[in-house]
Amino acid sequence: MDGGSRLEFLPKEDSILSVIARIKGEVWGALPGRIVVGAGGVGYQILVPVSTYDRLNPLEGEAIDLKTYQHVRENSLTLYGFANDEERDVFLLLIDRVSGIGPAIAMAVLSGLEVKMFKQAVVNGDAAGLSAVKGIGKKTAERIILELKDKVGVVQTWEDTGDRSDAARDAEMGLIALGFKQADARKSVDRALKANPEAESAEIIRLGLRGI
16 A cells, blocks of 8 residues: 555454544545545545535545545445544434434535534524425434434533533544443543543543543
8 A cells, every 4th residue: 555545444343344434545536425535556435425525625636535434234335434523423423323314314414514503503402404404304303403412412512612622522522423421421531631631532532442
């Protein structure tokens, strides 16, 4: 693999399967909603939200770096790509923590709303704003708000702009996206920062997953 191409893998819990978490390479082809990234001589077709596509403006031959989620089904394997961890965390929250939401709807949400606007809609209980997204009905919008506010508790993290650092808030959000309850995520972040006060968000998440 050449120096400009890179794949990052995360081991899937209780499985020998590795999950592709990041792809860094060259744009081999691009259309709104999908990008083919060449890495190590292999072209990976990656589905991306329209907002991500517009932000990155991928041009053939240019370098690109995407955070990815590998969705495995019985007869298919699909890669979804995002410009940053924040987009991927929202995607994971939707598909893992909201009943009835799959990758297609999660991608529609991210394509129709910037992450900041999505967070504001959930915090403010703005079902009308969410249902304005193509493919999101009123009942689905209300379910997203209800489950993320009450069951997952992400609103407290999004609203918390006190003394907590950006790294702490990002790590807490990342742990919630990975399945932690909000209270448990916060405790894990606090323990990790006690062990390493200078840790960045990625290191805090690793320490949290290890139970430190």
